[in-house]
Amino acid sequence: MxxxxxxxxxxxxxxxxxxxxxxxPRVVPDQKSKFESDELFRRLSRESEVRFTGCRDRPQEERTLRFQRACREGHTEIAFASTGTNLQLVFAPPSTGQRSECDFEKESGKVHIRSSFIMNGVSVRWRGWIDLKRLDGSGCLEFDEERASxxxxxxxxxxxxxxxxxxxxxxxxxxxxxxxxxxxxxxxxxxxxxxxxxxxxx
Known part of the structure; x- marks a missing residue:
């Protein structure tokens, strides 16, 4: 047994x-230091040519209308010509009264845009303008002190x-x-x- x-x-x-x-959070510990030392940020912080990149397969007239409509809705797509860097911009549309972010009246034939976002762990702001007919313009990235804080x-x-x-x-x-x-x-x-x-x- x-x-x-x-x-x-x-x-x-x-x-x-x-x-x-x-x-x-999506930011690095020292945002300002990275913005000032990173080569990509240094290049994009210089005023340079930008272009609207949306609806490339459509006729110019249709692209113009779509670009203006998108701006009035509070978004658009651009690229830096020098680096090929593409950005999806989102901002307060003119209907909100915040003209500083999307302003069709500041300069005839142009729209001036400001858009804040986080890029590569750094709080930045794109500031620039785009011609309403040619769909190109000029702009740059700035360090966004307020959002970084x-x-x-x-x-x-x-x-x-x-x-x-x-x-x-x-x-x-x-x-x-x-x-x-x-x-x-x-x-x-x-x-x-x-x-x-x-x-x-x-």
Missing amino acids: HSTSIFSFGSMYEPPRQRFIVKM QEDANLKKAMEIYNQKVRHLESKDMGYRQDRGQNMGLHNHSAVPVQRPYMKMF
Whole structure:
């Protein structure tokens, strides 16, 4: 007759590790420094020729109408002729009263546009004008101090949340390891690695 030994593995069970997702801003820690030192930003910060790139397969007259309609809706597509860099611009349309972002009245035959966005981790603003008939013009990128300050504050807040999550996980892990050691009658027990929160860019 064979005897059967039953072992309990309850004390060795590791509870599922919690996973936290922390949203991180899309900016780099030192935006201004990158804007001033990055070669692409240096080139795009110089006033240079730009062109409307939408509806290339359509006749010029139709492209003109579509460009003007898109501007009045608050968006357009342009490219820097010197570098081939394409930008999708979004801005407040004239109907909102914010003429500084899209102004058809500042200069006859032209539309003046300003559009803020994040590019390669840096808060920037495109500023320039486009001829309403030729669909070309001139513009440049500027460092957006105001938005950069806001994004820096978001980055700092997100890092604080991340560090709090890490400390919380480490505290829970330490308590679990102590309980595990007591349950198993061990004085020296190995550490269980802590899974740090997953940082998700948005």
